[in-house]
Amino acid sequence: MRIKLTRREGMILLNVLLVLAVASVAVLIMVSTQDIEVQRSTRLRDAAQANAYARAGELSAVTTLRRDALVAAGTDNLTEDWAKLGQQEISVPGGRFALAIEDDQSRFNLNSLHSGDAAPIALFQTIGASLNLDPASMIRIATVVRVAGPLTDDSLIVAAGVPRTDLDKLAPYVVILPEDATINLNTVGLPLLSLLTRDPEVARKLVEARTRKGFLMPADLSAEGAPAMTGVGFTSNHYRVVTTVTVGDVTQALDSRIARIRRDRAVDVVVTGRRRTAG
Numbered sequence: 548m549r550i551k552l553t554r555r556e557g558m559i560l561l562n563v564l565l566v567l568a569v570a571s572v573a574v575l576i577m578v579s580t581q582d583i584e585v586q587r588s589t590r591l592r593d594a595a596q597a598n599a600y601a602r603a604g605e606l607s608a609v610t611t612l613r614r615d616a617l618v619a620a621g622t623d624n625l626t627e628d629w630a631k632l633g634q635q636e637i638s639v640p641g642g643r644f645a646l647a648i649e650d651d652q653s654r655f656n657l658n659s660l661h662s663g664d665a666a667p668i669a670l671f672q673t674i675g676a677s678l679n680l681d682p683a684s685m686i687r688i689a690t691v692v693r694v695a696g697p698l699t700d701d702s703l704i705v706a707a708g709v710p711r712t713d714l715d716k717l718a719p720y721v722v723i724l725p726e727d728a729t730i731n732l733n734t735v736g737l738p739l740l741s742l743l744t745r746d747p748e749v750a751r752k753l754v755e756a757r758t759r760k761g762f763l764m765p766a767d768l769s770a771e772g773a774p775a776m777t778g779v780g781f782t783s784n785h786y787r788v789v790t791t792v793t794v795g796d797v798t799q800a801l802d803s804r805i806a807r808i809r810r811d812r813a814v815d816v817v818v819t820g821r822r823r824t825a826g
Contacts, residue, residue, distance in 0.1 A: 597797050598799060604792075611628050624761055645791045646789070652783040653731055666778060674739070784809065799824070802824075
């Protein structure tokens with residue numbers, strides 16, 4: 548049976564349907580907004596948890612480096628607890644965690660050029676030649692350090708026109724540290740050690756002795772026929788720690804620079820810089 552509505556009844560029905568449609572849209576918006584807020588809250592919670600894990604990794608490095616300086620002050624080498632602190636990715640409650648630690652003094656300190664001494668300049672030139680870098684870039688870097696150093700970062704070097712590609716090539720060999728930071732012979736890699744000794748065979752023997760004993764001392768240098776070297780030592784006070792944490796959909800990496808300040812019967816370990824990246 549077909550029901551015929553009056554004009555007034557038709558208007559009433561249309562208004563009711565319109566109200567229902569508006570109400571449905573309002574409910575949908577409310578639900579969507581709540582979902583967005585829930586997702587946002589979840590992401591903020593995950594980010595906070597990831598940050599907490601990352602800072603815990605940094606703190607573990609600070610603690611380990613302080614203890615190491617107190618109980619094993621004579622050498623800093625790759626058999627010690629700080630070097631074993633590195634952690635391949637593991638599962639943690641709610642996510643994954645990884646930590647990498649490296650000795651910044653395993654590389655040539657660009658600020659050693661600031662003094663103008665011949666030895667660091669010669670080593671820097673040798674590094675550049677081994678990498679086939681443009682001599683103009685090497686001159687620019689050395690000039691910037693001599694004139695404006697000691698540097699805290701490479702911004703002035705880049706401003707001087709040194710291509711980022713050249714700095715990337717140098718990165719495995721050089722670092723910017725306080726001017727008095729020397730190269731640690733107990734952590735330096737074979738390529739740079741070969742340039743330091745000017746004899747790849749002597750460098751190889753030193754690495755073998757270091758691996759066999761766990762560390763090098765001055766007597767080991769003469770025993771393996773190493774030449775006199777300036778700007779080197781057997782301990783370190785500057786480290787880089789990178790903790791990478793994933794919680795839920797949030798990934799954070801905390802890149803920390805850590806320095807040890809040694810005093811009589813006391814050691815301070817401080818974070819000198821942090822850079823956080825999020826994914």
